[in-house]
Amino acid sequence: MADLRGLYQEMILDHSKRPRNFRALEGADCHAEGYNPLCGDRITIYVKLENDRISDISFQGTGCAISTSSASLLTETLKGKTRAEADALFEQFHALVTGKGNGDKAGAVTLGKLAVFSGVAEFPVRVKCATLAWHTFRSALEGENKTVTTE
Template identity: 50%
Template sequence: MSEMRVMYQEVILDHNRKPRNYGRLEGANRHADGHNPLCGDSIHLTMNVEGDLIQAVAFEGEGCAICKASASMMTGVVKGLTVREAEELVSQFRGMTTGTLDMNGEHRLGRLKVFEGIKDLPSRVKCAILPWHTLTAAIHSVQSASTEGKDDPIQEG
């Protein structure tokens, strides 16, 4: 087993067992619900945005290990970013997990690169990207996000 694959498994299992920023953020000024109807992942994201800065973010819900780990890592990484920086990171994460981002080019993914191998598991891409779709919905005050229909992260076009 490759070193990257071992690290991926360790990170996923760690964040699944002990998710960071898990729970509901009281007094949140943004929130959204995310659903992956195919596998049943469901998360609720709450956040506080002051001006253009993400001050705090938390999630709760039920999902597979990949979804929960992705949400856990995402909440840790976007806290303290501007909305624009967070949206750029969403785009890069989506590109990485769908195989459209040149990983040799410039990006800000850092430790999120452990999810790079997801692109080789098409049925799991939606699990990894659901928290990121939900973040985008919350940023734009949209109440819900889905991995199906027009929101499908691997939809053509």
């Protein structure tokens, strides 16, 4: 049970039940759809850019508690960040959920609230849930406008 509490922390449950920035974004500069065919999770991420900075970001879709809260916290965290900062965060986040370090690097942007996903590392089959939104975000920025899948 300790493991499960570590995975489903309060903040994760809160964001999965009351996802933030859960809407389509009018006038978005780019968007992309992410799909996990294994569990049917499907999300769309919308991004508005001002020069190199993410001025607004939102998402819509259906998914499990991990993927929904990850998308919600992604939008909260990335608003106002530059592309380079977003890339660095993804790298740290990925390291965190795959158990390759605590994610935080000296001198770089810090994970902040995203650290709540540290419990995912103990559940390897759930890593894809946690990273779906991030892959989708990256696809949106790359302007591919196509569906990314976790498989």
